[in-house]
Amino acid sequence: MRAFEISEFGTTPKLVTKETPEPQPGEVQVAIKACGLNHADLLMIEGRYQEKPPLPITLGMEIAGTITKLGANVDGLSVGDRVAAVPGSGGLADMACISAERCVPLPDSITDVEAAAFQIAYGTSHLALSHRADLRKGETLLVLGAAGGVGLTAVELGARLGARVIACARGADKLEVAKAAGAHDVLDSDAPDLRDRLKAMGGVDVVYDAVGDPLFTSSMKACKPGARILVIGFAAGQVPQIPANYLLVKNITVHGLYWGGYLGFDPKALTTSLSDLLNMHTAGDLHPHVSHTLALENAAEGLALLRDRKSTGKVVIVP
Incomplete structure (x- = not known):
């Protein structure tokens, strides 16, 4: 089979040919039909992702496919x-063996393609907005990186939950994509004075940040008292340094959200969330956006x- 893998961290991934794996007990062999790409794949290549599987690593974190063999049990x-x-x-390959529990x-x-995206x-957005931030109808939600893979879903789900959604992204084309997903207002992330513009719009109850500094700091300063900030990722490459005194004075809460971490301490939250989301999709309430x-x-x-932030929504690879 073919697999897109790295042999060392920091090296260029290559498409190689290798033996097709056989399922071990508790696993299934899957013919992969589609694999969604994530910013975390870029971090894994560089060796900067929080999880490091043993080398060589076949990239690709989320897949959809058809079961071809069952392991024991x-x-x-x-x-x-x-x-x-x-x-x-293991998702960027023709075949993979995956735990049946997953x-x-x-x-x-x-x-x-939709399932892989x-x-x-x-x-991530469903757990962040519903489970962590407890986003309520009528509140103002600011989504940074609103046209990206997770950001666009936050716009869509936030609007569905009854929030006023302000989408922040780079360039008119991306802002149009965010509008189509349900954003009520849009702001270009490259324009100056983000804090002042947000304050003029009434301030923010919940910030969904998949970008990092400097947008994080500007958004924090536009938060209303009692606001909640969701730290989703750092696509801009700069990890914010948060002044605790500012959180204290304005009673702001900061929530970290690593979706994959729930597999270790609360897997039921993930399965319940995914079941709810699939029901929403079946009802026609969700519309995954795949740009490539x-x-x-x-x-x-x-x-x-x-890497160059030239996609909107998701990029999906189809073996």
Whole structure:
């Protein structure tokens, strides 16, 4: 089979040919139909991601595909089932062996490409907004990086939850994408005086930040008393240094949200969230946005789109 992998951290990934793996007890072998790319794939290449599988690493964190073999002691799944999964790595390949516990059967209403674009992005925003920030109807939600993979889902879900959504992204084209996803107001992230513009709009109750500084600091200073800030990631490359005295004076709460971490301490929260999201999709309430669908041999191009921030929504690789 083919696999897109790195042999050392900091090196350029390559498409290689290797033996097709056989499922171990508790695993299923999956023919991968689609794999969603994430900013975390870029961090894994550099060795800066919080999880480091043993080298060599086949990249690709979330997949959709069809089960082709069952390992021993697997119940509730069958050969031929369509499933989605977040194995954490191994998705940019023709085949993968994945823990059966991580596989979710897919309804006919969702395509493989949609499912591969769905799990981490929507799961992150759903847990962040509903579970962590307790976003309420009528509140003002600011989404930074609003046209990106997770940001766009935050816009869509925030609007569905009844919030007034302010989308912040770079350039008119991306702001139009955010508007189409449900944003009520849009701001260009390259324009000056973000703090003053947000204050003039009445301030912010919840900040959803997948970008990092300097936008984090400007947004924090536009928060209303009692606001909640969601730290999702640092796509801009700068980790904010948060002045605790500012949090104290304005009674601001900062929540970190690492979606994959829930697999270790509260997996039920993930499965419940994903079930709710799939029901929303089946009802026609969610619309995954995929700006680029590329072949496996073009996976490097897909990663470059993420690195250069030239995509909107998700980039999906289709082996």
